[in-house]
Amino acid sequence: MIKNKTASMLLGLCYAFTVQAQQRLANTVAGFPVNYSEAHVGKYKLPDPLVFNNGKAVRSISDWQGKRRTELLNFFGEYQFGQIPKQAIRNAEWQLIEENRSAKSNKAIRKQVRVYLSDDKTQSVNVLYYLPKQVKGKTPLLLHIAFQANNRAVADSAIQATYIYNKVGERLLAPAQAPQVPLDSLLAAGIGFATFYYGDIEPDYKNAIHKEGIRHHLMDTEKKQIKADTWGAIAAWAWGTQRIIDCLSQDPEVDNKRIALFGVSRLGKTALWTSASDSRIKLTIASCSGEGGAALSRREYGESISHMTDTSRYFYQFAPNRHQYVNNAAAFPVDAHELIALIAPRPLLLQTGDEDYWSDPKGEYLAAQAAVPVYQLHGIYPLLKTFPNSGNTASAFQALGYYMHAGGHGTIPSDWKVFIAYLQKFL
Structure with missing residues (x-):
């Protein structure tokens, strides 16, 4: 169903990108209590990323790259994000739709391409x-995994308006520009910028798998039962992002050895899982990825597995297996520090907000700390000793970096100064 409801679209989709989308501190969510007190976190024990499933220690880079990394990828695929179907294509075709070699007052080359995610x-x-x-x-x-349609992502009137989805699956015409990304600053720094709307891959609403999107296309849900490790929406977005990288890598004007990935909130989770799965991505920036992303599940602070995978909320973004661990995060085979570790030794910057309690900014910092040994195994020594105050960049500009702004969920304009400096140093 197509409706020109720009107002409802704004309410439905801009919440995760800006600091104005503050989470209200609820006592319960989806019937489960929410903890916002460090005193009530309790004791927890994290699995050791440098210990094989058989209990033996990882002692070398070859141990990690040759076996342990594969073990962890399989755990995350089976229990958290879901497995990619065998029939999913591995190399996407693409078509150049438009090219302008004097865009942005002759400061940039603009290209618009269509990437095909299915053989048909x-x-x-x-x-x-x-x-x-x-x-x-x-x-x-x-490369930006975006909540916005392309015509909203940057200030460029030449970009044609396209359609997006709201939370109940209605297709809406994207309204006029509301650029959140400082394109001119990126270009001035010598960095290209690419963006796409994540809903083109898989619409972000419950039961989309039964109606439309790449998961629906690849699985006849009327005849095949959804399995415990069926891929969730995050895995679909990550897989689609990889197909976009297939195409960007073929552009002779793009340095395919220097592609960075950026996402916010659930798309921060997507950026982490994409980068964990695909070593072509040189650098990752994950903003406020929270539960299911960079925040430790075992801390039980803010959003938890129980809240995230409840059928009234975001169960569809994960493998059904993850729902088994409601009120039992301690039994989950992996945790966020191991997702971070899968990106090692490549540069990763985690950005949070000091008022984004729901996403547990301290839990992300502690996860980064717990991933440091894997970076050290590769001869990289991030310094993450003291949880920083907001605005403090002391922990930011290193291969495994952490930065927390003053404010809530998402990004604010000042974050981009940090992001661009990080890109200039490590990309």
């Missing part, structure tokens, strides 16, 4: 990207 080309995603003209040779690129 019925499933596709529109990708918009800009390359700074002052760069000689191939350009490093930041």
Whole structure:
């Protein structure tokens, strides 16, 4: 159903990208209590990322890369995000829709491409990207997994409006520009910028798998039962992101060895899982990824597995297996520090907000701390000793970095100064 309801779209989709989307501190969510007190966190024990399933220690990079990393990827695939179907394509085709070599007052090359996610080309995603003209040779690129349609992502009137989904699955025409990304600053720093709307891959609403999107396309849900390890929406978004990287990597003007990935909230989780799964991504920035992302589940602070996987909320974003661990996070085979560790030794910046209690900013910092030994195994020594105050960049500019702004969920304009400096240092 297509409706031109721009107001309802704004309410439904902009919540996760800006600091104005503050979480109200509820005592219960989905019938489960919420803890916002450090005093009530209790004791917990994290699994050791450097111990094999058989109890033996990981002693070398070859141990990690050759076996332990695969063990952890399999655990996350089976129990948290779900497994990619065998029939999913591995190399996507793409079509150049538009190219302008004098965009942004002749400062950039603009390209719009359509990436096909299925052999029959019925499933596709529109990708918009800009390359700074002052760069000689191939350009490093930041790829943004976006809540917005492309015409809203940047200030460029030449981008045609497209459709997006609201929370109940209605397709709505995306309204006028509301740029959140400082494109001019990225271009001035010599960094290209690409963006796409995540709903083109898989609509973000309950039961979409039974109606539309790539999961529906690849599985006849009327005849095949959803299994315990069926891929959730996050895995679908991550897989689609990889297919977009397939295509960007073929552009001779893009440096395919220097592609970075950025996402916020559930798309921060997506960025982490994509980067954990795909070593082509050189650098990752995950904003407020919280539960199911960089925050430790075993801390039971803010949002928990119980809240996240309840059928009234976001169960569809994960493998059904994850729902088995309601009120039993201690038994979950892995935790967030191991998701972070899967990205090692590549650069990763975690950004949080000091008032985003629901997403547990301290839990993300502690997860990063617990992943440090895997970076150290690779000869990289991040310094994460003291939980920083908001605005303090002391822990930010290192291979495993952490930065917390003053405010709530998502990104604020000042974050981009940190992001761009991080990209300039590590990309």
